[in-house]
Amino acid sequence: MIMLFDRAKSGSISEICFRHSSTIIIYVMSSKSSIIAAYRSILREVVKSSISPRKSRSPVVASSFRTLFRTERPGVTEQEIVTQAENAVTFMRAQREYQELLIRYNPLHDLSPEEHRVATAHRVGLNMPKQYNE
Numbered sequence: 001m002i003m004l005f006d007r008a009k010s011g012s013i014s015e016i017c018f019r020h021s022s023t024i025i026i027y028v029m030s031s032k033s034s035i036i037a038a039y040r041s042i043l044r045e046v047v048k049s050s051i052s053p054r055k056s057r058s059p060v061v062a063s064s065f066r067t068l069f070r071t072e073r074p075g076v077t078e079q080e081i082v083t084q085a086e087n088a089v090t091f092m093r094a095q096r097e098y099q100e101l102l103i104r105y106n107p108l109h110d111l112s113p114e115e116h117r118v119a120t121a122h123r124v125g126l127n128m129p130k131q132y133n134e
Contacts, residue, residue: 035078038085039069045089049096 042065050057069081102109108116121128 032078034082035069035085038082038089039065041089042085042092045092045096049092 043062046061046065047054069085073081108119111119118128
């Protein structure tokens with residue numbers, strides 16, 4: 001199977017041509033579908049990076065993104081909207097991965113100062129002396 005991609009822009013419609021043997025199939029993709037795909041990718045990333053369970057999650061975030069994508073903004077092209085959405089998804093994904101790496105490779109980051117000292121002492125093979133409290 002040989003696939004050749006040929007993009008031709010005419011207004012807001014992109015034509016993507018697939019060539020299979022001697023048959024050419026033309027698939028017309030509206031830029032609205034790319035906006036919908038960007039919106040869905042944002043929602044998927046919000047779900048992945050959410051801390052709370054699905055039932056207790058506030059629907060305000062999803063409705064805010066829906067409002068952003070539905071409102072017409074003068075002077076902003078559909079391609080700019082898609083680019084901004086892709087940048088937001090990249091940022092959210094990077095933040096989620098950063099938090100995962102921080103937890104994995106720096107397990108002391110969420111400890112209190114006293115717990116941090118005890119864990120550091122254990123790391124080098126020492127036990128902290130018991131503190132006398134009056």
